[in-house]
Amino acid sequence: MRLWIGLSLPRLPLEVFSPSWCTDAGSVVLEQERVLALSATARAAGVQPGMRRGGVLMLMPDARVHERSPPREAEALYAVALAMLQYTPQVAEAEEGTLLMDVGASLRLFGGVRALCRRVRADVRALGFTASLACAPTARGAWLLARAGGHRSMRRTLKMPTLVRRLDLLDLLLAPPARPFAAWFEGIGCASLGELRRLPRPGLQRRCGRALLDLLDAAYGLSPELYEWIAAPETFAARIELFDRIDDAELLLAGARRLLLQLTGWLCARQLAVERIVLRLEHERGREARPPTCVEVALAEPAWRDEHLVRLLKERLAKLVLEAPVIGLGLEAKQLQPMAPLSDSLFPEPGGSEEDRMRMLELLVARLGADNVLQARPMADYRPEQANVWVPVQQKVSDRARNAQMPPDVMSLPRPTWLLAKPIALLMREHRPFYGSPLRMASNPERIEAGWWNGPETRDYFIAEGQDHALYWVYRERIGADESEPRWFLHGLFG
Structure with missing residues (x-):
């Protein structure tokens, strides 16, 4: 089944300066000295789109006024696209801050269209952006629905007849080629895409050009669509600027997760798994410049999912004491391996898989330190x-x-499950070693002669049994021992 997700970022010009998860005191973005985007705080103060700078400062003297930054918007849109590569390799960039994703082949893997849309929304929210999401059988149809604000009933747009009905109700000016002719369409009483389709095509083409008809045909599935997919780079190195100076290492986790989401998408697109990542904490520049603080996370087993990496970074950052405020974050993938697919056994092992055990050990290393987990x-x-x-x-x-x-x-020889750190000298009673009770030898001797290069050892080891039927590993010294009173030692206990 062919299914597209249209992912629109309607507040992108504002959220490149003030992410959705930041507390904002009132931010305004200007384009050609007029308000293009504004935060909820600025809107509550009376600021309106199209207002000039002077009016904004009169209503909000402390407002944060930014000039629109297309390079920042393009960088942020590419970061979102890189994170979306974990769901499908077919991600394309469209006009007006929108991404198109062909997810028809990914639905079963991620549990259906609703579950996939929930995950996409959660990831975009974690990246710091507000998303408007819509699904449709055509790419341009999904693009128009997403630009219109999306729909709650995602499943109803999976069929072509339903898509046609929904598109017919959309505002005509959602189509960019129609905007230069807005006054003419208003004059003839044409306000929706459904009304536009009922106009004579030859006359519409002569007045408005071919681009508007091409967009309509693509949205309604009457013509093929071709897109250039976003390709993942050969190596991964991402960086973000923080919007304030951070003194607490634990507060850096939100920014680090943004980078990890991009890393996850890159790994899935390249079919790779990472063994070691380095999070670089950038400090002040200029006269008080300090070298970056590097937080390295080494994995026992290669991984490509962000949940486990987030847990490890959370443990490492919780123990980190910052020597200076942090103004930027960078993430690099140092050691990479080909991605190994998960193998489902017919009879799963109790207590979790080998991957679960390795993740537990990695979490202990991040919490206790590498020298304390041996x-x-x-x-x-x-x-x-x-x-x-x-x-x-x-x-x-x-x-x-x-x-x-x-x-x-x-x-091939029996060895005790518990070896004592230091052998214990045993008492002799009636010419037999004694440990709680007289010990009876239950095996033939095993002679060990070694260590001539750093202190020779010559011992005869036995498996001894006590009166309670417990088994012990004991040995008798031979070098320097009196034959009449041999010295016996307890070295281990059997389970």
Whole structure:
């Protein structure tokens, strides 16, 4: 099924200076010295579109007056388009701050048109913009409906007959080619697209040109539509300017999420997953310039979704103490891997998947620090206390290297689940080692002789059993030991 989403940003000229999630004291955007866009606070003070600068300052002396910035608007629209690439690779930029998305092939993946529209709205809101969203079987139809303010009943516009009825009710001046002839259309009593379609086409073409008829034919599905899709760049590096100096690191999370949404779209478009990201906190420039503060997040497993990255950054920023106010943010993707698709097993493992466990470990590392979340790594040494070292959980060791470090003849021998940090000397009673009760040897001895390069060790290890049938791992020293009174030690306990 062919389905398009039209995503209009009607407040884009204003929200590039004052995002929707910012508290605004009264912002006004001027174009050619007249009000183009204004905030709710400015409207409540009496400011109206088309008003001159002097009138604005008379009503609101403390108003924040900005000149319209087309480069900022183009940059913001591209950032939204980059974030939308996570839903479909077919995203095109249209006129008047609008994006067109061909999502017909994405509906089942994201749970249907309603669920997809909710996610799109939430992402645009997180980016700091107000969205007007509409769905239609044609791109120009979705564009016109979105420019008109969208519709609550998205599902009703999935059929062509319904789209035709809705388009017929729209204002004629939503079509840009019709605006130069607004006075003529008003004079003949033509106010809607439905009335426009009933006019004779040859006369309409001679007076208004071919562009208006082409737009109508595309919107009503009478002619094919061709668009140039937005392509993701080869590398990802995004940056935003903050609208105030931030002294608290936790307040930077909203801006960081804007960058992460762009990263998610870029990763999905390039079919990549990221292993390490760097968030750069930019400080004051000029005489008091300071180098940026870099917050690095390393992942145990490559990821391409923003929810997990947001949680990790939230933990890192909560522990960060800023040495200077932050005025800008930058995000870079350092290590990338091809995206590995999720595999659904016939019988899912209880307690979550391997990906869930790795995400939990990454969250612990972000909260406690890399030096406090460790994993065991075997070493090529026969001595039990030297056969293992603790390394950070994010330090990767290949299976081949891990198996090569393990002595092959040791891997098949029984080892206790709990190895004591320091062996405990045992008492001798009736020529038998004693630990709560006399211990009976339940296995043949295993002799370990190693460490000639840093202190030789020669021991005979046994599995011993107590009267309560608990099993212990004990050894008897041979070097320097008296044969009549051998020294016994407890080194581990079996589960």
